[in-house]
Amino acid sequence: xxxxxxxxxxxxxxxSIIAGNEALLGQNHQLVAMTRVRNEALILPDTLDYLSQHxxxxxxxxxxxxxxxxxxxxAHPKVALIVANHQWERDVDARRRAEGRHRGxxxxxxxxxxxxxxxxxxxxxxxxxxxxxxxxxxxxxxxxALRVRLFDAYLTADDQEPYTSGxxxxxxxxxxxxxxxxxxxxxxxxxxxxxxEGDGRTPRGMTAVKTDLYCQHYGKSLSVSHWEETCxxxxxxxxxETYGAKWEARKGKAIHAESDFGNPLYEWGEALFRGAVxxxxxx
Numbered sequence: 001x002x003x004x005x006x007x008x009x010x011x012x013x014x015x016s017i018i019a020g021n022e023a024l025l026g027q028n029h030q031l032v033a034m035t036r037v038r039n040e041a042l043i044l045p046d047t048l049d050y051l052s053q054h055x056x057x058x059x060x061x062x063x064x065x066x067x068x069x070x071x072x073x074x075a076h077p078k079v080a081l082i083v084a085n086h087q088w089e090r091d092v093d094a095r096r097r098a099e100g101r102h103r104g105x106x107x108x109x110x111x112x113x114x115x116x117x118x119x120x121x122x123x124x125x126x127x128x129x130x131x132x133x134x135x136x137x138x139x140x141x142x143x144x145a146l147r148v149r150l151f152d153a154y155l156t157a158d159d160q161e162p163y164t165s166g167x168x169x170x171x172x173x174x175x176x177x178x179x180x181x182x183x184x185x186x187x188x189x190x191x192x193x194x195x196x197e198g199d200g201r202t203p204r205g206m207t208a209v210k211t212d213l214y215c216q217h218y219g220k221s222l223s224v225s226h227w228e229e230t231c232x233x234x235x236x237x238x239x240x241e242t243y244g245a246k247w248e249a250r251k252g253k254a255i256h257a258e259s260d261f262g263n264p265l266y267e268w269g270e271a272l273f274r275g276a277v278x279x280x281x282x283x
Contacts, residue, residue, distance in 0.1 A: 009105035009195075014087035017109070018070070020079035021057075025113050029056035031136060032116040034106040036060075036099070040124045041067040043222070046169050047124045048076045054132040055120055059110050061102040064088040080114055095237055100199030107194060107203070116189050121201065125222070126150070127170040128185070129268070130213040136186060145187040145206040148213045151176045151272060153221040154256040154265055162223030173221045176266055177259030180276040182211050216268065220260075227254035 011017060019025075033055040037044070051058055057080040062070050064085050073079045083105060089095050103121065110116060118136045122128075128148055135146060153173035163172060184202045187193050193205040219230060227250075234247035250260065258264055261279075266272035 009101055009108050011083070011105070015083055015085050018074060018082040018084055020074055020081060021077050022080075024057040024078075024080040027057075027115070029114055029116040031055045031118045031120060031133060032110050032114050033058045033120040033122060034060070034103065034110060035122050035124060036063060036102050036106075037065065037069055037073075037124055038063040039065045039067045039069060041065075041069050041072060042165055043124055043163065043169060043218075044069060044072045045165060046167065048072070048078065050127060050168075050170065051122075052076075052078045054128075056116070057114050059083075059106050059114060061085070061106050063098075063102070081109060083109070090237075092237060092239060096200075096239070097198060099201065100195045100197065103201070103203070104195030104199070111189065118186055118188055120186050121203075122185060123217075123219075125169070125218040127216045127218070128213050129170065129216060132186070132213075135212050139210065139212075140208075142208045143210045144190055144193065145184055145209045146213070147182040147209060147211040148185045148215045149211065149273075149276070150181045150183050150215040150217050151268075151276075152179065152217050152219070152259070154259065155221050155224065155227065155254050156256055156265065160224065160255060162225070163218075169218055170216065171268065172218065173216075174267060175256075176216070176268055176272055177261065178263050178266060178272060178275045178277045179259060179261055179279045181279050183215070184209065185215075214273065224254040228252075 033051050037060055058078050059081045060073055060079060061083045064087060070084055073082050089098055120132060153176050156175055159174050187206060193203050195203050220227060231247045231251045235244045238244055263277060266275060
């Protein structure tokens with residue numbers, strides 16, 4: 001792949017750039033984090049505090065939140081820039097295409113205003129159970145990206161109390177499905193790595209990728225009500241054949257005795273990792 005294959009992204013009329021901690025701008029950073037959010041006020045305080053232990057600065061795309069998400073972002077000392085979208089895109093296909101554009105725009109802005117060695121691309125409901133700095137510092141010189149092994153946490157009959165703001169999300173649930181998705185979350189700031197039209201979470205242009213670390217994913221386990229909201233979100237805003245039908249079948253089934261794929265649940269640790277079942281990266 002060549003640099004010409006990567007798009008250059010421009011801020012649209014429906015978007016504005018909001019400065020957070022301006023002291024972070026123009027400084028050289030080892031590790032910068034970027035994410036897309038929408039209405040994440042419930043978990044965002046813990047997400048930002050968790051990230052502050054690992055990264056030097058954070059850049060965020062807010063996709064038309066209607067809660068306190070933007071205010072929480074602006075107030076946190078590790079948040080350097082926010083791209084605020086003021087127009088929610090309801091078209092399913094347009095929403096899919098927007099994933100790569102939003103991340104590509106964040107990456108372009110980070111390269112221009114937050115010079116960095118490594119980028120960490122995460123979702124707010126993910127917690128990597130390891131030291132990110134150690135991982136990037138220990139990467140071979142030839143390695144330009146790292147995948148992280150992700151496992152879903154589950155609501156169960158004896159572990160279904162809803163998550164409340166202020167709690168730590170790391171280790172919040174006891175049981176996890178063995179389905180392992182290797183998600184590319186970290187990459188070096190190389191000019192050839194970037195996003196093109198139609199890309200999703202993963203950029204293109206890596207030549208040597210290593211798999212390291214483990215990640216707890218809480219998108220299925222914050223609460224019963226959140227599970228139902230998640231089902232409705234995928235039904236309404238994602239292609240029905242690949243996402244909607246699957247999530248429609250999951251409605252009313254938040255409490256699990258086994259994983260969504262019929263496998264036994266495990267406590268976080270070596271038994272889970274030994275029993276891992278490789279899966280495609282989509283959630």
